[in-house]
Amino acid sequence: MNWWKRLFLKRKLDYQLERELTFHLEQHVADLITQGHTPAEARGLARLELGGPQQVKEQCRDARGTRWLEDFVQDVRYALRTLRKRPGFTAMALATLALGTGATTVMFTVIHGVLLKPFAYREPARLLRLQEQTNWNTALGNLWGFTYPNYLDCKSAVPALDMAVWTIKRGTATTASGLAEYVDGVEASNNLLAVLGVNIGQGRAFLVEDDGPAATPVALISHRLWQRRFGASPTALGSEIVFDGKSYRVIGVLPAGFRLADSEFDVWTPIGQDTSPRLKSREIHGFRVWARLRPDATLAQASSELSIVGRRLEQQYPKSNKGRTFIASQLRPIVGDTQSTLWLLLSAVGLVLLIACANIASLLLARAVSNEREFSVRVALGAGRGRLARQCLTESAVLAVAGGALGILLAALGIRPFTTFWPGGLPRAQEVGIDWRVLVFALGISIASGILFGLAPALRAPASDLEQSLRAGGRTVAGSARRLHRSFVVAEIAIAMVLLTAAGVMGRTMLRLSSLDPGVDIHNVLTARTALSPATLQNPDRTRAAWQDLLDRARRIPGVRAIAAIDTVPMREGSNEINYSSSAATPREEQKTLVLANSATPDYLKVAGIPLRHGRFITESDRRGTQSVAVIDEVMAQQAFPGEDPIGKQIWIGIVPDPVTVVGVVGHVRQWGLASDDQATVRAQLYYPFAQVPDALVRRWSELMSIIVRTNVDPRTLIEPLRQAMRGGAGDQVLYEIGTLEEFATASLARQRFLLLLFGVFAALALLLACVGIYGVLAYLTNQRTPEIGLRMALGATATTVLGMIMRESLAMILTGVAAGSLAAFVASRTLAHLVDGVRASEPATLVLMILLLILAAMLASFLPARRASRIDPMKALRQE
Amino acid sequence: MPTKSDLPQGTLDLLILKVVALGPVHGYAIAQRLQQVSKHVVQVPQGSLYPALHRLENRGLLTADWKETESGRDAKFYRLTRKGKAQLEAEAASWQRLVNAIGLILTMSEGGAE
Numbered sequence: 001m002n003w004w005k006r007l008f009l010k011r012k013l014d015y016q017l018e019r020e021l022t023f024h025l026e027q028h029v030a031d032l033i034t035q036g037h038t039p040a041e042a043r044g045l046a047r048l049e050l051g052g053p054q055q056v057k058e059q060c061r062d063a064r065g066t067r068w069l070e071d072f073v074q075d076v077r078y079a080l081r082t083l084r085k086r087p088g089f090t091a092m093a094l095a096t097l098a099l100g101t102g103a104t105t106v107m108f109t110v111i112h113g114v115l116l117k118p119f120a121y122r123e124p125a126r127l128l129r130l131q132e133q134t135n136w137n138t139a140l141g142n143l144w145g146f147t148y149p150n151y152l153d154c155k156s157a158v159p160a161l162d163m164a165v166w167t168i169k170r171g172t173a174t175t176a177s178g179l180a181e182y183v184d185g186v187e188a189s190n191n192l193l194a195v196l197g198v199n200i201g202q203g204r205a206f207l208v209e210d211d212g213p214a215a216t217p218v219a220l221i222s223h224r225l226w227q228r229r230f231g232a233s234p235t236a237l238g239s240e241i242v243f244d245g246k247s248y249r250v251i252g253v254l255p256a257g258f259r260l261a262d263s264e265f266d267v268w269t270p271i272g273q274d275t276s277p278r279l280k281s282r283e284i285h286g287f288r289v290w291a292r293l294r295p296d297a298t299l300a301q302a303s304s305e306l307s308i309v310g311r312r313l314e315q316q317y318p319k320s321n322k323g324r325t326f327i328a329s330q331l332r333p334i335v336g337d338t339q340s341t342l343w344l345l346l347s348a349v350g351l352v353l354l355i356a357c358a359n360i361a362s363l364l365l366a367r368a369v370s371n372e373r374e375f376s377v378r379v380a381l382g383a384g385r386g387r388l389a390r391q392c393l394t395e396s397a398v399l400a401v402a403g404g405a406l407g408i409l410l411a412a413l414g415i416r417p418f419t420t421f422w423p424g425g426l427p428r429a430q431e432v433g434i435d436w437r438v439l440v441f442a443l444g445i446s447i448a449s450g451i452l453f454g455l456a457p458a459l460r461a462p463a464s465d466l467e468q469s470l471r472a473g474g475r476t477v478a479g480s481a482r483r484l485h486r487s488f489v490v491a492e493i494a495i496a497m498v499l500l501t502a503a504g505v506m507g508r509t510m511l512r513l514s515s516l517d518p519g520v521d522i523h524n525v526l527t528a529r530t531a532l533s534p535a536t537l538q539n540p541d542r543t544r545a546a547w548q549d550l551l552d553r554a555r556r557i558p559g560v561r562a563i564a565a566i567d568t569v570p571m572r573e574g575s576n577e578i579n580y581s582s583s584a585a586t587p588r589e590e591q592k593t594l595v596l597a598n599s600a601t602p603d604y605l606k607v608a609g610i611p612l613r614h615g616r617f618i619t620e621s622d623r624r625g626t627q628s629v630a631v632i633d634e635v636m637a638q639q640a641f642p643g644e645d646p647i648g649k650q651i652w653i654g655i656v657p658d659p660v661t662v663v664g665v666v667g668h669v670r671q672w673g674l675a676s677d678d679q680a681t682v683r684a685q686l687y688y689p690f691a692q693v694p695d696a697l698v699r700r701w702s703e704l705m706s707i708i709v710r711t712n713v714d715p716r717t718l719i720e721p722l723r724q725a726m727r728g729g730a731g732d733q734v735l736y737e738i739g740t741l742e743e744f745a746t747a748s749l750a751r752q753r754f755l756l757l758l759f760g761v762f763a764a765l766a767l768l769l770a771c772v773g774i775y776g777v778l779a780y781l782t783n784q785r786t787p788e789i790g791l792r793m794a795l796g797a798t799a800t801t802v803l804g805m806i807m808r809e810s811l812a813m814i815l816t817g818v819a820a821g822s823l824a825a826f827v828a829s830r831t832l833a834h835l836v837d838g839v840r841a842s843e844p845a846t847l848v849l850m851i852l853l854l855i856l857a858a859m860l861a862s863f864l865p866a867r868r869a870s871r872i873d874p875m876k877a878l879r880q881e
Numbered sequence: 882m883p884t885k886s887d888l889p890q891g892t893l894d895l896l897i898l899k900v901v902a903l904g905p906v907h908g909y910a911i912a913q914r915l916q917q918v919s920k921h922v923v924q925v926p927q928g929s930l931y932p933a934l935h936r937l938e939n940r941g942l943l944t945a946d947w948k949e950t951e952s953g954r955d956a957k958f959y960r961l962t963r964k965g966k967a968q969l970e971a972e973a974a975s976w977q978r979l980v981n982a983i984g985l986i987l988t989m990s991e992g993g994a995e
């Protein structure tokens with residue numbers, strides 16, 4: 001019989017046991033009577049020999065092995081009964097736990113979806129990311145994207161891998177229906193979907209035949225583009241789409257929701273059809289190579305094959321491939337600083353949960369101590385001490401699981417809003433959801449916290465001296481219990497201190513960062529990336545003319561004060577870092593100095609409101625054929641020409657072949673955002689005239705340029721007029737990524753603001769919980785000490801002395817907590833400074849402020865119980881004893 | 882109050898298995914038989930007999946049915962299972978080895994242990 005069968009047959013088994021023992025006794029009595037005893041004697045003897053029938057029965061029940069479960073069911077019933085008897089305590093504990101586990105579960109759900117889940121491709125563990133690695137470093141490290149020829153060489157020489165390549169290509173897409181729009185597209189090798197193990201949604205995927213320069217131009221479109229532009233009609237297949245000036249026939253639709261890395265690309269074209277020179281260059285990196293390990297092949301095998309190719313190419317093409325090899329690593333989502341934000345938040349939430357546990361533990365402990373007499377009576381009546389401890393633990397577990405269930409409910413409701421409010425959009429947000437792993441985690445932390453807060457009362461209850469507690473009648477509190485209570489308060493204060501400091505440091509950081517000067521005047525400035533009509537891009541002169549025309553037309557719109565073109569907008573994502581040197585001798589690649597280079601039109605300085613320090617800015621007279629000029633910022637002036645006047649000095653940059661002459665110095669712009677610029681590795685800035693960009697680069701540069709407009713009116717109101725004015729003759733010029741400088745400045749602090757908000761909420765919660773905990777513990781302790789206080793007052797202590805005594809004791813606890821928390825708080829602010837841009841490691845003023853706040857709040861919480869204690873009527877108190 | 886058995890630890894199970902091996906038998910009869918066979922040397926406390934029986938039953942060494950006794954009353958009759966039989970043989974053999982070994986030591990002549 002299984003134990004569970006025995007459990008369900010409990011009643012039947014008990015009945016049979018009863019009959020078996022009765023039979024034994026009756027047989028024995030009968031035998032004894034035949035041996036000559038009187039019936040009464042016989043019954044007595046038989047009973048004596050068998051022993052107490054209840055004990056025998058108990059032992060037989062124990063032998064069934066279901067005892068623990070029966071006890072458990074009994075304990076759960078008991079726990080539910082006692083919890084129901086105290087609805088106030090139960091509601092508070094459940095609410096605290098639900099908040100704690102709920103918040104922790106939300107954080108875990110996000111971490112699980114964003115960081116831990118692999119890509120949603122077939123067998124993601126066998127997918128690899130390939131990179132080039134050099135034996136020398138640039139400012140950006142030693143890992144590089146592939147060049148296309150390197151990819152082709154590796155693909156043919158590494159049998160362990162099935163390799164595919166892709167690269168992002170953005171451009172204007174026009175279909176028969178509707179206006180042109182700027183979309184993100186991808187050029188991919190024909191096998192990319194197959195390597196990922198993804199099936200096409202509609203139509204067909206690329207074939208090998210599609211992937212060559214002479215093939216018929218074909219394209220795949222995303223599911224959302226198919227819905228948006230074709231109304232999800234099957235006639236989309238076979239129709240034409242013009243992408244980046246070239247016409248393609250749509251042959252397939254990608255599955256709904258399919259993402260490459262973390263993006264949904266709208267137009268896919270075969271990379272082999274791209275005839276541009278960048279596919280032939282061994283110098284142009286940035287092609288992404290993903291691969292699947294073939295069956296039976298291992299990563300080690302693939303790596304060694306890759307390094308063999310690397311060595312061969314090094315000899316074959318020393319100019320481009322010297323010191324360059326290829327490495328493979330597990331294909332993992334790249335989520336940037338989201339990772340550290342998430343771990344920070346999970347730790348913060350974990351601390352809140354810990355405080356909640358300490359709170360509930362001290363409440364339960366208070367109850368366990370008041371119940372001491374009941375427990376002592378039960379021990380005296382034969383209950384095992386382990387059994388009582390288990391009962392206490394069961395009660396906490398019931399509480400914990402109920403709280404955890406509520407927490408999961410809260411998490412399920414809270415997860416969507418949380419991911420929506422993530423600053424700058426949470427990467428992989430679509431992967432975030434509650435699944436069985438999250439449920440296991442939530443259950444796990446609920447039970448863990450149940451054990452955490454149930455352990456102290458459980459160990460405490462039966463451990464005390466039986467006789468003592470029976471005699472004392474549960475009136476006095478033994479020293480050990482008091483110490484435990486105090487240690488809970490100390491722990492709560494210490495943890496609250498950590499969270500308060502973190503919130504304080506973030507608040508201080510936000511204040512400081514918001515008051516920083518971005519270096520530009522951010523008010524009333526609108527920017528937008530601009531895609532010129534693909535037709536105008538064929539010829540450099542037409543491109544330049546098109547820009548001139550575009551700026552002229554925009555300038556005539558009412559409300560526009562000035563307009564310029566610039567390639568990198570301050571505080572917006574994207575940068576253009578190039579190497580420069582201040583002497584003619586070109587230094588080795590790795591020794592070159594990086595600068596943020598901007599190609600600009602003359603009005604840029606006026607539009608952005610950047611102060612001119614020396615010399616002049618770019619003017620209309622700086623054009624092709626005149627002297628190549630550049631304007632540098634203060635940081636670069638300091639870096640390249642320390643202690644000298646930079647005006648008239650020459651600089652060599654890669655873009656313009658001749659040396660450029662410095663004609664002016666302007667103020668520094670916090671290009672990387674308010675929070676990050678001070679820590680950025682590349683801060684030097686340089687401006688050169690867009691008009692002097694060489695013919696060969698004009699097309700690429702034109703794709704990168706944005707317009708930037710200073711307005712007299714609310715900049716957002718000018719979006720539509722600008723769009724209309726700039727659409728162009730063919731209606732295929734579009735503005736995209738439209739935003740104001742104010743928005744970019746705000747966004748550059750979004751992470752800090754988000755952390756401040758959450759830390760603030762957590763710290764407030766922690767402070768509240770800690771205060772409730774202190775109040776509870778003190779109220780309980782002083783209540784237990786009523787007779788003692790009564791005695792003191794009878795002997796002459798005044799209300800003030802009693803108040804002072806309690807407050808002093810409470811202050812001692814609080815200060816111990818603050819001392820313990822200070823070290824942890826210090827470590828926490830160091831960690832924040834390390835992980836979050838703009839945070840300073842040491843903020844003594846903030847620390848002091850938070851300590852004062854904490855002490856004040858904690859003293860307030862202890863005042864009520866202290867005052868109550870001071871108003872004890874000594875007569876009543878002594879009569880209680 | 883559980884009475885301490887004078888039996889060496891674990892031997893009660895062995896004795897019960899042996900008695901039950903002789904044929905289906907109820908608890909009271911097992912107690913009687915143990916007392917008779919051991920000529921009242923082994924005092925089986927009846928209080929530990931039933932827990933032992935139930936334990937052996939749960940371990941699958943014994944199985945039980947309710948049957949009528951000769952006197953026409955219903956009683957729980959224990960039988961040995963296949964597993965119980967194997968267990969009995971194994972334990973009996975190991976007991977025998979232990980007894981032999983102890984016997985050898987106790988019958989050693991003086992100075993025999995060189």
